[in-house]
Structure formats: structure tokens, C-alpha cells
Amino acid sequence: MTTMIGYCRVSTEEQANSGLGLEAQRESIQRYADSHGWTIEWYVDAGLSAKSLDRPQLQAALDRLSVPVKSREVAGMVVAKLDRLSRSVADFAGVLKQARDREWALVALDLGVDTSTPTGELVANVMMAVSQWERRVISDRTSAALQAAKRRGTQIGPTSSLPEATATRLMELRMEHTLEATAQTLNAEGFTTATGKRWDKHAVCKAQRRIVNAAELARARAEYERQQAA
Numbered sequence: 001m002t003t004m005i006g007y008c009r010v011s012t013e014e015q016a017n018s019g020l021g022l023e024a025q026r027e028s029i030q031r032y033a034d035s036h037g038w039t040i041e042w043y044v045d046a047g048l049s050a051k052s053l054d055r056p057q058l059q060a061a062l063d064r065l066s067v068p069v070k071s072r073e074v075a076g077m078v079v080a081k082l083d084r085l086s087r088s089v090a091d092f093a094g095v096l097k098q099a100r101d102r103e104w105a106l107v108a109l110d111l112g113v114d115t116s117t118p119t120g121e122l123v124a125n126v127m128m129a130v131s132q133w134e135r136r137v138i139s140d141r142t143s144a145a146l147q148a149a150k151r152r153g154t155q156i157g158p159t160s161s162l163p164e165a166t167a168t169r170l171m172e173l174r175m176e177h178t179l180e181a182t183a184q185t186l187n188a189e190g191f192t193t194a195t196g197k198r199w200d201k202h203a204v205c206k207a208q209r210r211i212v213n214a215a216e217l218a219r220a221r222a223e224y225e226r227q228q229a230a
Contacts, residue, residue, distance in 0.1 A: 004033065004107070005061045005077045006040040009084045011049050022046065025080040028109055032078065041074065050087045053095070058085070062095070065104050076105030076116070082124060089129050096121060161194040167211050170204065179204045 006029040010021040022044060033040045045055040053059070064074060076099070079085045085108075086092045096115060099106050105116035106124070113120035162170070169191060173182040179201035186199045193203050 001037060001039050003039045003041060003074050004105075005065065005074050006030070006033070006042050007044075007058060007061055007077050007079050007085065008042070009045045009048060009050065009055070009058070012047060025084065028080040029078050032107075032109055038078075040078070050083060050085070052088070053086060053091050062098065066098065066102055069103050072102075072104070074104070076107060078107045078109065081110040082108040089125075093125070096124070162207060162211070166191045167207070170207060171211060174204070174208055 006026070008022050008025040008029070026042070029040060032038075043057040043061040045057045048055050053062075061077060065072070065077065067073075077085075082092075085106075086095065095106065098104075099115055105114055107114050108124060111120075111123055113123045115121045115124050166186075169189070170182065170186060173185055177185065183199035183201050183204045186204070191199070193199060193207070197203070
């Protein structure tokens with residue numbers, strides 16, 4: 001019976017902790033293996049990005065596949081999706097070269113291809129190129145959004161030195177009060193500005209703008225980091 005390495009990866013701690021992403025990958029691989037009469041030996045990297053191949057379990061799997069054919073106990077590697085292995089064309093090309101040189105197969109279930117065949121290798125290369133292009137487009141769009149925010153006056157960097165309690169109270173008051181009334185209430189309750197001064201309507205307006213900008217920037221950065229980690 002043919003033995004294959006089943007490689008799974010999830011990109012965030014949340015996914016790693018929930019196990020949902022890993023479970024779905026395992027089910028897909030096992031179902032395919034059962035239909036082909038394969039035995040699967042699992043290698044799993046939980047909570048790690050595909051930005052590089054520097055992942056403990058992936059490296060262990062590749063080391064095992066680097067053994068000469070005659071003494072190797074596994075015939076190749078199966079992934080549920082190609083991007084579980086890599087999102088970098090250069091990295092993937094390196095893995096393909098290893099597979100060719102050492103004569104082992106890489107099977108990507110989402111593409112329905114086996115890279116031990118010329119057609120499978122071609123399709124996999126095309127899909128990896130598209131994946132890297134998509135990643136760069138997302139990065140460029142996020143960068144453009146941050147630059148646009150900067151042109152609008154958003155400070156790219158530390159956006160507010162107010163204590164969290166002061167910022168929270170200021171925004172609560174602004175939901176129902178004018179700038180002047182908010183300043184008066186903050187002073188009455190003992191809150192001061194970031195520089196330790198009393199509030200006036202101009203200080204409230206400036207602080208509110210920075211708090212809103214900080215939230216906007218945080219959302220943009222979180223989306224960028226999520227895309228980079230995926």
C-alpha cells in the first residue's frame with residue numbers, strides 16, 4: 001500500500017486553537033487517500049504563515065522526502081489546498097525542484113492535479129503565480145489606503161496618547177453632547193488632556209479626530225496583517 005505524507009497548515013492562532021481549519025483539511029485528504037488506497041502519515045503546522053517554508057513540520061516532511069527513492073518509505077505529499085503549502089512562487093518552485101530531483105509526487109486536491117505529471121506541474125505553477133499576484137495586489141491596495149488616510153490627515157504612527165479610560169469617556173459623551181458640553185463634563189469629572197491641561201471644545205474636537213483615525217488605521221492594519229498571514 002502506498003504511503004503519502006498528508007500536510008496541513010492553518011495560519012492563525014485562532015484557527016489553530018479551534019481546529020476547524022485543520023479538521024477540514026484532514027477530512028479532504030483522508031477521503032482522497034481512502035479512494036486511492038493510500039495510507040497517510042500526518043505532518044501539521046498550526047498557527048503558521050505560508051510566507052516562507054520555514055515551518056518545523058513542513059521541513060520535517062521535506063527532509064523525509066529527500067531520502068533516495070530506494071530507501072524512502074513515503075511516495076509523496078498531499079495537501080488539501082496548494083496555498084496550505086506555499087503562497088510564494090519562488091518557494092513553490094523550490095519544492096517542485098525537490099520533487100523532480102527526488103522523484104516524489106505533490107498532490108494538490110483543490111487543483112485536482114498530481115505534479116509528477118507534466119500537466120499537473122504546469123497547472124500548479126500557474127496557480128501559484130496567480131496566488132502571489134493576488135497577495136501583492138492586496139498589499140498594494142492596503143498601502144494605497146494607508147497613504148490616502150495619511151493625506152486626509154490621519155497620523156500614521158502613534159495616534160493618541162490619551163489614556164484608554166479618558167478616550168472612552170470622551171467618545172461616550174460625544175454621542176449625546178456638544179463639544180463644549182463634553183469639555184465641561186470631562187473637566188468636572190477630573191479628566192485631563194494628554195498634556196495634563198483642562199479641556200475646551202477645540203481640544204475635544206482634536207482628540208476625537210485622533211481617536212477615530214486610530215480606529216480606522218487599526219482596522220486597515222489588521223486587515224493587512226490578516227492577508228499577510230493567510
